[in-house]
Every structure is written in C-alpha cells, then in structure tokens.
Amino acid sequence: MVVRTFDSNPAPGCINFGIGQPSGDLTPPELFRELSERFYAATTAADFNYGDTRGDPQFIASLADFVERSYGQRPDPSELFLTAGNSQALEFVCERFTKPGDTVFVDEPCYFLAFQILADRGLDIVSIPLDANGMRIDVVEDLLKTRKPALLYTIPSFNNPTGVTLSRERRERLADLSREHGFVVAADEVYQLLSYEGEVPPAMATLTGRGNVISMGSFSKILAPALRVGWIQADAKLVSRMLESGWVNSGGAVNQLGSLLVRQAIDTGALERHIAFLRDAYRSRLDTMQAALEEHFSGIATWTKPRGGYFVWITLNADIETAPLKPRALEAGVGFQPGSAFSGPGGFRNSLRLSFAHYDESRIREGVARLGRVLREAMATAGAAQ
Numbered sequence: 001m002v003v004r005t006f007d008s009n010p011a012p013g014c015i016n017f018g019i020g021q022p023s024g025d026l027t028p029p030e031l032f033r034e035l036s037e038r039f040y041a042a043t044t045a046a047d048f049n050y051g052d053t054r055g056d057p058q059f060i061a062s063l064a065d066f067v068e069r070s071y072g073q074r075p076d077p078s079e080l081f082l083t084a085g086n087s088q089a090l091e092f093v094c095e096r097f098t099k100p101g102d103t104v105f106v107d108e109p110c111y112f113l114a115f116q117i118l119a120d121r122g123l124d125i126v127s128i129p130l131d132a133n134g135m136r137i138d139v140v141e142d143l144l145k146t147r148k149p150a151l152l153y154t155i156p157s158f159n160n161p162t163g164v165t166l167s168r169e170r171r172e173r174l175a176d177l178s179r180e181h182g183f184v185v186a187a188d189e190v191y192q193l194l195s196y197e198g199e200v201p202p203a204m205a206t207l208t209g210r211g212n213v214i215s216m217g218s219f220s221k222i223l224a225p226a227l228r229v230g231w232i233q234a235d236a237k238l239v240s241r242m243l244e245s246g247w248v249n250s251g252g253a254v255n256q257l258g259s260l261l262v263r264q265a266i267d268t269g270a271l272e273r274h275i276a277f278l279r280d281a282y283r284s285r286l287d288t289m290q291a292a293l294e295e296h297f298s299g300i301a302t303w304t305k306p307r308g309g310y311f312v313w314i315t316l317n318a319d320i321e322t323a324p325l326k327p328r329a330l331e332a333g334v335g336f337q338p339g340s341a342f343s344g345p346g347g348f349r350n351s352l353r354l355s356f357a358h359y360d361e362s363r364i365r366e367g368v369a370r371l372g373r374v375l376r377e378a379m380a381t382a383g384a385a386q
C-alpha cells in the first residue's frame with residue numbers, strides 16, 4: 001500500500017526534504033505584526049460579522065488588483081471567490097461539480113495529498129502522463145473518445161512533484177477541450193508566482209473566458225500557510241454555482257478575518273515585496289541544491305533543474321524502490337517523499353521528491369550529502385545482492 005503522509009515537524013537535527021512548506025525565517029513575524037496593527041486600525045465592528053458569501057467586498061477588490069498586477073488581466077468581482085486555500089478549494093470544486101463515481105483526470109505524477117481529496121468524493125482517478133511540457137494533452141484527447149470526465153485536476157506551473165510547466169499551447173487546448181467535452185478544469189496555480197528563471201506561460205486564470213477553467217490561487221506559498229486564505233477565479237456562471245452551496249449560505253465568507261489581513265498585505269505592497277524576497281531566497285536555495293546534487297548524486301541518479309516552485313524530482317539510475325529507504329534515511333537524519341506516493345497506478349517507484357523551500361543553504365548541502373550516502377549504500381547493497 002502506498003503511504004501518503006503530510007510531513008510536518010521532523011525530529012530535532014533531521015533535515016526533512018519531504019516537507020513542502022516555507023521555513024520559519026521566510027515568514028517573518030514582524031511582517032504579520034505590522035499587517036495586524038494596520039488591520040486593527042482600519043477595522044470596524046462589521047468586519048467581525050460573517051462576511052459576504054463570496055468574500056468581503058473590500059478583500060475581493062484588493063484581490064482583483066493583485067490578480068491584475070500578477071496575471072496581467074483584471075477579473076470582475078463576480079469571477080472571484082474567497083477560499084481557505086487550495087486544498088479546501090479543490091474539495092469545494094469536487095463538491096459542486098462532481099458526484100461519486102465520476103471520472104477525474106489528474107497529472108501522473110500528481111500532488112500526492114490531492115489523491116485523498118479526490119478519493120473522499122468517490123471519484124474514479126485516471127492518471128495522464130506528463131512530459132517536459134506538462135500534462136500530455138494528446139493523451140487527454142485520446143481518452144476523451146471513450147471517457148467522459150467531470151473534472152481534470154492539474155498543477156500547470158512548476159508541478160508538484162516534477163517542477164514541469166504546461167506550455168501555453170497546451171493550456172489553450174485544454175481550455176477548449178473543457179468547453180467541447182463539458183468537463184471542469186481545476187487548475188492548481190499555487191506556484192504560478194514563484195518563478196526563478198525565464199518566462200512562465202500565462203496563468204490558467206487568464207483562460208477562464210475560453211473554457212470551464214477554475215483557477216485556484218493560494219496565499220500559503222507566497223505569504224504564509226497558517227493564514228488558510230486562497231481564492232478561486234472562474235467564469236461568473238461557475239462561481240454562482242459555488243454561491244449556491246448550503247454551507248456557504250450558512251457560514252458566509254470562509255475566512256473573513258484572514259482575508260482582511262491579506263488585504264492589508266496587498267494594499268500596502270507588502271505582499272509583492274514579500275514575493276520578490278521569496279523568489280530571491282528560493283532561487284538561491286535551488287542553486288545550492290543543484291550544486292549539492294551534482295556533487296553527491298552524479299552517477300546514481302538523474303534530475304532536471306526546475307525553473308520555479310518548491311521541488312526537485314529525482315530518478316535513481318537503478319531499479320530500486322525509494323519508499324522502503326525512507327525510514328533508513330530518517331535514521332540518518334534526512335527525509336524525502338518517495339516517488340510512488342505521487343503515482344495513481346503505482347509507478348515512479350525509483351523516484352523521489354526533494355523540497356528546497358524548507359531549509360537554508362547550509363542545511364541543504366548537509367542534507368543532500370546525507371541522502372547521497374544513504375542512496376549509494378542502498379544501491380551498493382542491491383548491486384551486491386544481484
């Protein structure tokens with residue numbers, strides 16, 4: 001059985017590259033102190049009420065500004081909806097646009113923790129292979145001759161786990177297919193703004209007028225995961241189906257206070273300054289990881305340098321399963337996510353995912369050296385056993 005765990009707090013001294021979260025030093029408390037002070041200075045009693053179902057109008061207006069500056073197109077407020085981050089957004093999209101037994105197409109490999117969200121909704125998961133330009137849309141087209149998915153879930157930019165990015169042509173084709181075949185594309189754009197090199201194709205959010213595209217954005221990776229604030233951008237007709245939800249009508253805005261804190265970050269320019277800071281920090285961490293991999297993994301594995309996001313995807317040169325090596329690696333003080341956790345049909349057994357986001361440069365160098373030793377030892381043992 002494939003084990004898919006959310007790795008949070010590692011044992012002291014352990015460098016767990018399995019953790020896909022920013023490190024503490026990248027979410028400075030001073031920033032949040034300042035935003036909170038501004039929030040309390042600006043707030044009124046009404047802000048402590050339930051809040052509009054789509055999200056507070058002041059937040060939605062600020063969000064429209066941020067989306068316009070980030071993606072180059074201004075959404076209408078009727079096309080926006082406040083979420084509690086992309087995990088909740090995906091669950092909500094499934095709730096509104098699928099029923100148990102429906103088919104969902106996903107990336108292969110796919111963000112490992114999405115599998116349970118989709119399985120919780122009783123969906124039949126069909127994996128679509130990726131290549132260097134993201135999801136193979138030719139395979140999607142072939143499958144559409146025999147299958148009728150309700151949903152397609154993909155991470156178009158800097159995919160988790162492989163780091164690959166869906167090309168512009170494929171994005172457009174996907175939007176067209178969603179319209180022609182009547183399925184919804186849930187585009188998880190959590191890494192769209194974390195690019196370190198070269199151009200990123202336009203966000204899927206810019207294609208919401210072209211097909212049934214639902215773009216899911218999150219402040220988890222560009223501000224702080226603890227906020228639990230994100231957003232959906234989609235055609236107003238799709239958003240109005242979300243507004244018909246019973247729990248939305250009962251509870252109002254999903255995170256009124258959190259969204260008003262984020263609004264301060266947008267309106268003061270602090271968010272965009274923070275994103276620029278994160279891009280510099282992650283670019284340096286990625287370069288460090290690349291150099292360390294070249295030093296310690298040459299000859300035992302292959303990988304491609306991602307141009308953004310959080311992750312490096314590595315494949316061993318030998319047919320050795322990485323999942324059983326995880327406990328051994330943790331004993332040696334280093335962690336990773338095994339490749340099989342990201343596969344629907346149980347592939348990628350000799351691959352692994354490393355995050356370069358959670359540790360500074362010196363820890364990255366040390367962790368990669370530790371992991372290199374564990375992997376070389378495992379490969380030598382397997383070679384000796386043959």
Ligand SMILES: Cc1ncc(COP(=O)(O)O)c(C=O)c1O
Binds near residue numbers: 085086088225
């Ligand atoms: C692809 C992807 N989607 C969603 C999430 C979770 O996002 P959120 O914190 O917005 O729920 C992550 C976090 O690792 C992720 O990598």
